[in-house]
Amino acid sequence: VFTDEEKDKLAETGTLGGIKEMKDTLTGNVCKCYVSFHESTNRIITMPVDAIKIPDYIYGKRLDDKQKQILASGGEVPINDIQRKNDTMLSGVAYVDPTIRDIAFKQSDKQLKVNDTILGAKITPEQKKILENHGMVFIENMRNPKTRQLFSDDVRFSNKSNNLLIGRNAREYKPVVENPKNDRKQETKQTARHVVSPRPQARKNSLSFS
Structure with missing residues (x-):
């Protein structure tokens, strides 16, 4: 039985945000569970x-004991200023997601954050502002990560996935326009599925935690 508050939480975020005693419909055993x-x-x-082991690192950021405890209790842990390979910064929250039987990460800040350098070339505050608004700028003295040679070209970030675009890809890029989502809620009959695991098992993380 879920309270109105718990149902609202599941509808809004997709997870319960805590631990709840649930009954295994197959075995009849009652145990503390994460719910989504x-x-x-x-x-x-x-x-x-x-059924899950809380990791020591998420995207290279070390978790302290308090953060691990929050995750273990079903809560969300903010992870800020994650350095991506394309010289952008990522921030969001990590949480246990029973749907994927793993730690999930949800980006909390939709605004693109660009680092002070692009492929080793320092950019001006004006260029940084243009890039964070998905505009195109010309940057000199960037370094090719494979050949290590210096080059200069047009650069921008896509507005859908924040991928780094260079040269012709940047000049010919057409921004993706998203369609408004239908936020109407529909009440339908729900069924439950219980994921059973006898003991924690280590597996390679799809989010490349380290």
Whole structure:
């Protein structure tokens, strides 16, 4: 049984944000679980708390004991200023997601953040502002990461995935226009599926945690 507050939380964020005692429909055993709502299949997904091992690092950022405890209890942990390979910065929150049986990461800041350098070339505050608004600028003395040779060219970041675009790709890029999402909520009958794991198992993380 879910309270109105718990149902609202699942509908808004997709996860319960905490731990709840749930009954395994197959074995009848009751255990503490992480709970999420899988919208595409309209299912409530549960996973025992001992089915996952909390990592020491997320995107190269070391987690302290307090952050690990928050994750273990079903909460969200802010991870800020993650350095990406394309010289942009990423910030968001990490949380346990029973749907993927792993730690998930959700970007909390939709605004693109550009580093002070692009491929080793220092950029001006004006260029940085243009790039963060997905505009195109000409940058001199960048270094090719493969050949290590210096070059100069037009640069911009795509507005959909924030990928770094250089030269012809930057000049011919057409920004992606998103369609407004339908936010109407529909009440439908839900089914539950319980993910069972006898003990924690280590596996390679799809988010490249290290």
